[in-house]
Amino acid sequence: MRVAIAEDSVLLREGLARLLSDAGFDVVAQCEDAEELLRKANSHELDAAIVDIRLPPTHNDEGLRAAIEIRDQHPSMGVLVLSQYVELGLAMRLLADSAEGVGYLLKDRISDIPEFVAAVERVAAGGSAIDPIIVSTLLSRRRSDDPLATLTPREHEVLELMATGSSNQGIADALVITLRAVEKYVSSIFGKLGLPSTGSESRRVLAVLLFLRS
C-alpha cells in the first residue's frame, strides 16, 4: 500500500516512515507541512495519508484542514490524523458525514506497532480508526434518560470496540469470542439503542458515534 506522511518533527517523521516500511508499506512521501502533503496527494496515487494535526506554519489547524480537503478531493484515499490531544469536537468535524476511510488517533498509539499498522491498513481500505479516548468520552457522558444502562457489560465492550472502528472479526479476536457471538451482540445492541442496522462496518461507526453524541 502506498502512503504519505505529514509530520513536522523529524524524529517522529522518520520513525513513522521506518515503522511503516518495516510493516511492508510503500512510503511514497514524507512531508513537512500541509501544503506539501496536498501537492503529493494530487500527484501520487495514494492509499492513505498519515497527518499530524499541528503542522507549520501556525501549528493551529493546518493538519486538520488538509485532512478535510483530502477527504473532499480524494474520497478513495484514507486519512489518518494523529494528535497529541484528541478532542470530540475535532473528531466530529473530521468525520462530518462519513466515517469511511478516516482515522483519528492519539499520537501515542504509534508505539503499539501491530495495533497502529492495523489501523493504517483499515483506514487505507476504507474503514475507520477512532481513538478509544473519544469513545470513552462519549460513553461516560451523563444522560438524563440513559439507554446505555440497558446494555449488558459484554454488550458495552462490544459497543466500545465497534465505535473505534473495529470489524466484527477484530471484536471477536479482542474479546476472544466467536464471530457469530459478535454478530448476535451487535444486533442486540442496535435493537436496544433503537438504531437501524446498517450493513457496512464503517457506516455503523458514524451511526454509533452520532447516537452517543446526541
Add this chain to the structure above:
Amino acid sequence: MAASAAPRNIRLQGAPLAPWPRLLWAVGLAGLAAAIATFALALTSDHVPEQGLQAALVDWITVPYILGGLVAWWRRPDSRFGPLMIAAGFAMFVSTLQWASAPLPYTIGLAFDLLPVAVLIHVFLAFPSGRLERDTERAVVAAGYSVAAGLQLVKMLLGGVGTENLLAAAAAPTAANAVQDVQLVTLSALALTSFALLVARRRTSGRPLRRSVALLIDSFALGLVMIAALMLAGALELSAFETIRRITFVVIGIAPVAFLIALLDARLARSAVGDLVVELDADPAPTDLRDALSRALGDPSLTLAYWLPEFESWADFDGRAVELPTHDNGRATTLIDREGVHLAALVHNPSLGDEPERLDAVSAAAGIALENGRLHVDLRARLEELKGSRGRVIEAGQHERQRLERNLHDGAQQRLIALSLELGLLKERLVGQPDAMSRLDQARGEIALSLEELRDVARGIHPAVVSGHGLGVALESLAAQAPVPVRLAVDLDARVQERIEVAAYYVVSESLANVGKHAEASSVSVDVARANGSLVVEVVDDGVGGADSERGSGLRGLADRVEALGGRLRVWTPRGGGTRVRAEIPCA
C-alpha cells in the same frame, strides 16, 4: 478659519502684565498735545481751506483712536490691539503736519499722507488680538504699508507734490501722477479685499456674535468700504471727493466708539458668569463642566481638556488622552493656568477670541470646579492606566503560557512519543524473548503515563485546542466530559480574538467544574453567542444555588480575567434557585 497660532493663556492666580501706568499717562498727554497741535497747525496754515472743520475732522479720528487704544491697552494688556489703535491715531496726526508752512514738517506730513490708510486696514484686520493670524491678512497689510509709504517716497522723489517738498529730486509731474494713481487704486483694492476678509471671517465663524461685537465689526467693514470709495474717488479726481472724504472721516471715527461700547458690554457680559456660579454651586460633585461652560460662553462647539501633570498630557473627562488642536484646523485654544501650571484647556470657536473678558471671567468663576474636575480626571486616567496594565499583565501571562504549552508539545511530549516508538520497534525484534518483551511493555506503559500527565499539565497551562480550532470545538469536549448532562449551544459564525475565546473557555470550564462540585444539579445549559459587540457566555444549572465562598474564589479569578478584557462577569445564585453565570466580553 484659522485659529490663533499660540493658545491664549488665562492665569487664575498672579497679576497679568499690566502696562506701566506712567506710560499710559504719557501717551494720553501726547495724544492731547497732538489734538491741540492739529488745531494750531490748521489755524496757522496758509494752504488749508475751512481750517476749523478740517482740524475737527482729523481730531474726530485722532482722539477716539488714541483714547480707545489707551483703554484697550489698560484692559487687555495681553493684546496688541490697544497700541495698534494708538499708532493709528498718531499716524493721523503726523499726516496733518503737511498743513505746516515750514518745509521740514510739511515734507514729513506729506510722507505720512496715506499712511493712516494702511494703519487703519491693519487695525481692522488685527481685531481683537492685535495680531494678524493668517497669511492673506499679513500680505494685505504688508502691501498696504509698502504702497502707502514706499510709493509715497517715490512719488515725492519725482517731485509730484508741491514745491516745498524737500525730497523732490526731479520734476516729473506726469510720472508722479501715474504713481499716485497706482497708489490710490491699489489701496482701494486692498481696502475692499480686507472688507471681504472680514465678511468671510464672520460668515465662517459659525457662532453668533454678541450684538456689540457685531456692531464693532460692522463699523470696521463700513470704514473699509468708505476708504475704498475715497481712494477710488481720488484716483478718478471726482468732484465729490471732498464730500466723500468728510463722510469717510466720520465713519472711521465711529469705529473706536463702537470698540469702547463692546468693551463696556463685555464687562456687563460678566453677569452671564453669575448663572454659571449658581449652577456650579448647586452641584458640588465633580461633573463635566463642558456643558455649563459652553452655555456661559455661548459656544456649543466648546470642548474641555484637563491637564494631567503626571502623564504630561491632556485628557477628557473620562481620563482618555486627547490632543489639543494645532493652529490650522479651525479651532482656538485657551489655556487656563493656576500657580504657573496648566489646569485645563478650552478648545473653542476662534470667534470667542473677540470676547476675551468673557473667557477670563468664565474661567475664573469655574476655577475651583475645574480644579475638582482635574482631580477627578486624574483619578480616571490612573484607573484607565491600571486597567490597561492589568490587561497587559494577563495578556503577557497568556503569551507565556502559550509558549510553555508549545514548548512542551514540541519538546518533551514529542521526544517521549519518539522514545515510545523506538521501544515499539525494538519490541518487534525481541520475538522469542518474553521476559525482555514484558519489561519493554512496562517501560512503554510508564511512558504512556508520563505522556498522559504531561498532556494534563499542558492542557492546564493553555487550552491549545481553543487557539487551534476555536471555542465551539473546545467546548464540545468540555460538555461531553461534564459530570452532569449539558445542553451546549454555540452560535458563532466566525472565530473571535483568541484571548477572548480563552477567557470564555475558562468561564465555561470553571463553571462546569463548580456545578460538579457543589450544585447537585441534574442538568446544565451552556450558551455562547455574540450580542451587541460582545461575546456572551452563559452557564445555567438547576442545582441548589447559594454559591459559597470557596466557590466564589474560583469565580473571582474568572472575573479578573474577564474584567481585564473590559468585560463583566455576573453570578446569580439564589438559595434553592440554581446558579447562573454570565460573562460579557467586548469583541470587535
